[in-house]
Amino acid sequence: MKEGPDIAQIGAMIGDPARANMLTALMGGKALTATELAAAGGITVQTASTHLAKLEAGNLLAQRKQGRHRYFTLADDSVGKFLESIMGFAAGRGHLRHKPGPKEPALRKARICYDHLAGDYGVRMLDNLIAEGAIDVLGDGLALTESGETALKSIGIDVHALRSSRRPLCRSCLDWSERRAHLAGSLGKALLSNFLDKGWARRTAESRSVIFSPEGERQFLALFPAAK
Amino acid sequence: MKEGPDIAQIGAMIGDPARANMLTALMGGKALTATELAAAGGITVQTASTHLAKLEAGNLLAQRKQGRHRYFTLADDSVGKFLESIMGFAAGRGHLRHKPGPKEPALRKARICYDHLAGDYGVRMLDNLIAEGAIDVLGDGLALTESGETALKSIGIDVHALRSSRRPLCRSCLDWSERRAHLAGSLGKALLSNFLDKGWARRTAESRSVIFSPEGERQFLALFPAAK
DNA sequence: TTCATACTTCGATCCTAACCGAAGCATTGT
DNA sequence: ACAATGCTTCGGTTAGGATCGAAGTATGAA
Numbered sequence: 321m322k323e324g325p326d327i328a329q330i331g332a333m334i335g336d337p338a339r340a341n342m343l344t345a346l347m348g349g350k351a352l353t354a355t356e357l358a359a360a361g362g363i364t365v366q367t368a369s370t371h372l373a374k375l376e377a378g379n380l381l382a383q384r385k386q387g388r389h390r391y392f393t394l395a396d397d398s399v400g401k402f403l404e405s406i407m408g409f410a411a412g413r414g415h416l417r418h419k420p421g422p423k424e425p426a427l428r429k430a431r432i433c434y435d436h437l438a439g440d441y442g443v444r445m446l447d448n449l450i451a452e453g454a455i456d457v458l459g460d461g462l463a464l465t466e467s468g469e470t471a472l473k474s475i476g477i478d479v480h481a482l483r484s485s486r487r488p489l490c491r492s493c494l495d496w497s498e499r500r501a502h503l504a505g506s507l508g509k510a511l512l513s514n515f516l517d518k519g520w521a522r523r524t525a526e527s528r529s530v531i532f533s534p535e536g537e538r539q540f541l542a543l544f545p546a547a548k
Numbered sequence: 549m550k551e552g553p554d555i556a557q558i559g560a561m562i563g564d565p566a567r568a569n570m571l572t573a574l575m576g577g578k579a580l581t582a583t584e585l586a587a588a589g590g591i592t593v594q595t596a597s598t599h600l601a602k603l604e605a606g607n608l609l610a611q612r613k614q615g616r617h618r619y620f621t622l623a624d625d626s627v628g629k630f631l632e633s634i635m636g637f638a639a640g641r642g643h644l645r646h647k648p649g650p651k652e653p654a655l656r657k658a659r660i661c662y663d664h665l666a667g668d669y670g671v672r673m674l675d676n677l678i679a680e681g682a683i684d685v686l687g688d689g690l691a692l693t694e695s696g697e698t699a700l701k702s703i704g705i706d707v708h709a710l711r712s713s714r715r716p717l718c719r720s721c722l723d724w725s726e727r728r729a730h731l732a733g734s735l736g737k738a739l740l741s742n743f744l745d746k747g748w749a750r751r752t753a754e755s756r757s758v759i760f761s762p763e764g765e766r767q768f769l770a771l772f773p774a775a776k
Numbered sequence: 777t778t779c780a781t782a783c784t785t786c787g788a789t790c791c792t793a794a795c796c797g798a799a800g801c802a803t804t805g806t
Numbered sequence: 807a808c809a810a811t812g813c814t815t816c817g818g819t820t821a822g823g824a825t826c827g828a829a830g831t832a833t834g835a836a
Contacts (some may be wrong), residue, residue, distance in 0.1 A: 323572060323655060323756055325638035325724060326645050327631065331562030336824075340556035354783060367825055369784055379641040388782050388833040402637045403555065409630045410553035413607040417554050427551060457685050496553060528551055564794075582813060595795055597814055616803040616812050 333378050334406065338363045339371050343380070343394070347403055348528045349435045351384075351391035397504060400434025401493045408496035426529040428497040430521070436508030437515070437530065438495050441540065445511070446492070446503040448544035455490060455503075462490035464507065472507075475543070477514055482506045515540065561606050562634065566591050567599050571608070571622070575631055576756045577663045579612075579619035628662025629721045629732060636724035654757040656725040658749070664736030665743070665758065666723050669768065673739070674720070674731040676772035683718060683731075690718035692735065700735075703771070705742055710734045743768065 334340055338361035345352060345360035352360070358368035372392060375381040382395045394400050410416075430441040437445060449455040454468030464472075469479045482489055491505035503511070512530075515521050520536025532540060562568055566589035573580060573588035580588070586596035600620060603609040610623045622628050638644075658669040665673060677683040682696030692700075697707045710717055719733035731739070740758075743749050748764025760768060 323651065324645070325635045326568075326643045327562055327572070327634045327638050328565045328568035329643045330634065330638050330641065331559050331564075331568060333563075334555055334559030335561075335563035336559075337556045338824080340554075340559060344551060344555070355781095363824085364826060365783065366785085366827080370824085373784085378643070385833095390783065398637070398640065402633075405630075405633060406555045406558065407553045409626070410555050410558050412626065413558065415554045415557045415606070417552070423551065566794080583811095591794085592796060593813065594797080594815085598794085601814085613803095618813065 329378065330380075333375060333380060334403075336371070337361075338367070339375060342368070342371065343375070343403055344528075346381070346392065346394050347400060347432070347434055348523070349432050350523075351393045353389050353391060357392060394434060397434055397487070397491070401491070401504060404433050404438070404496055405494050408494055408499060411496050412499070423527055423529060426531070427527070430530040430532065431528040432512070432523060432530055433493060433495075433502070433504070433528075435512065436493070436502070436504050437512045438493070438502050439497055439530075441530075441532075441544075442502035443495050443498040443500050444546075445544050446501060448546060449503065451546060461488075462492055462503070462505075464490055475514065476518075477507075477510050479507070482510055558606065558608075561603060561608060562631075564599070565589075566595070567603060570596070570599065571603070571631055572756075574609070574620065574622050575628060575660070575662055576751070577628075577660050578751075579621045581617050581619060585620060622662060625662055625715070625719070625732060629719070632661050632666070632724055633722050636722055636727060639724050640727070651755055651757060654759070655755070658758040658760065659756040660740070660751060660758055661721060661723075661730070661732070661756075663740065664721070664730070664732050665740045666721070666730050667725055667758075669758075669760075669772075670730035671723050671726040671728050672774075673772050674729060676774060677731065679774065689716075690720055690731070690733075692718055703742065704746075705735075705738050707735070710738055 334343065342357045342361045345357060354368055354372060355365055357372065358365045361368055361371065363371075372381065372383075376383060379395055380399055381392050383390050383392045428439050430437060430439045432438065433442070436442070446455070449468065450457060452471070453465055454471050456463045456465055464479065472479055479489070485506050487506045489505050489507050490503065491508070492501040493504035493508075494500070495502045502508070515536065516523065518536070519533065520539055521530050521532040523530055562571065570585045570589045573585060582596055582600060583593055585600065586593045589596055589599065591599075600609065600611070604611060607623055608627055609620050611618055611620045622631075656667050658665060658667045660666065661670070664670070674683070677696065678685060680699070681693055682699050684691045684693055692707065700707055707717070713734050715734045717733050717735050718731065719736070720729040721732035721736075722728070723730045730736070743764065744751065746764070747761065748767055749758050749760045751758055
């Protein structure tokens with residue numbers, strides 16, 4: 321026995337409700353302070369502080385000091401991807417929070433997955449990009465095509481600049497509510513920013529859900545028409 | 549807060565070392581009795597019994613009674629896939645068991661991932677099948693081609709029979725040691741069985757590793773030649 | 777300098793759950 | 807019928823860790 325990596329350690333990290341809630345809050349993509357995270361976890365700052373230290377030691381979180389604040393984020397996008405996959409697994413096993421709740425539909429429609437768009441709309445977007453030949457599926461990964469690059473330029477995304485980052489341009493991320501892949505990576509991030517900048521949609525303060533304006537929704541659906 | 553599925557519950561399931569060890573043992577694919585699992589977890593049968601009840605209530609395990617034995621397996625292959633992905637994440641974060649250990653290289657080379665082949669050899673096999681056009685990559689999924697079907701028939705795999713099962717024929721599963729996909733699904737299972745039946749390889753009693761015979765290794769490498 | 781804010785560290789409490797011994801139930805073998 | 811095996815349930819103990827109050831450190835504002 322005792323083979324392979326230690327899954328119990330990360331299991332324990334996520335296994336505490338307060339920590340799980342803090343991590344979920346960070347899935348919203350915004351850097352949050354220890355005080356904000358304490359509120360998210362439903363605990364005092366003291367307790368949150370020890371939890372955060374633990375999560376940082378476990379390489380799940382990164383922090384940066386700024387003035388007297390300490391901002392926490394997920395260590396990198398692979399943590400976000402991992403958490404999303406756990407949510408998918410949990411949902412599939414019936415490990416739902418007590419009741420679906422009123423915000424749930426909005427969350428399933430469009431939400432933030434760390435830094436990119438997820439939910440029905442996120443999946444629809446990737447499906448369309450693939451169907452239009454903007455993105456190719458290669459093995460496990462995704463790759464932007466030349467025609468895709470020009471198409472994106474036309475809606476105001478400078479792919480060239482994205483390439484210079486060390487981070488992969490395209491990544492697929494398994495959506496917990498749709499059980500299918502959506503687009504992550506720096507391109508996924510850029511697309512979401514683009515929509516937000518254009519005012520098509522806005523993030524909400526206290527939730528991961530993304531709210532589209534009527535006009536924004538119209539434009540988005542025109543750009544990515546097919547339901548599948 | 550309190551958005552989405554309850555990840556803390558499954559985190560806690562996996563977060564206990566004894567349970568994690570039992571789950572890892574079940575990744576070997578064999579159905580194990582409560583007594584065997586107790587040994588794997590390093591605990592008494594009483595304690596194991598309560599753990600197993602908990603894991604079953606959480607839909608991670610399935611059991612079937614047979615005589616006075618009670619055989620446990622992972623609830624289905626998606627649990628295996630999930631555990632493998634956690635191992636990959638844990639390994640990437642440096643959450644290794646204290647030291648790599650002597651069995652580690654064998655494990656990385658070829659091991660059982662619930663019911664199919666994983667490790668270097670598992671990844672190599674899928675790479676070859678894709679390169680030869682036996683398997684197509686479609687979106688997130690994999691699909692066997694016609695030419696692939698005939699090729700498999702020639703090595704003694706009846707794909708038609710596999711299709712009748714409810715379980716998907718091809719699935720990709722992320723390999724924790726190689727960080728790339730290998731082949732799961734009923735076809736992945738059939739291929740491993742095929743190799744074992746032919747005597748190319750054998751499973752070990754106490755470990756997930758798969759040991760190839762010299763002749764078996766020669767045949768396997770001839771069938772799947774390119775390192776990539 | 778002084779005060780306020782943001783956070784960490786210390787110390788103590790408390791509670792959950794992991795654990796095992798003992799007893800109980802079920803199945804099989806003789 | 808009786809013993810042996812495999813497992814579960816019960817009861818009581820124990821340890822780990824989650825929690826918070828209070829005190830300590832760091833940064834910024836007045």
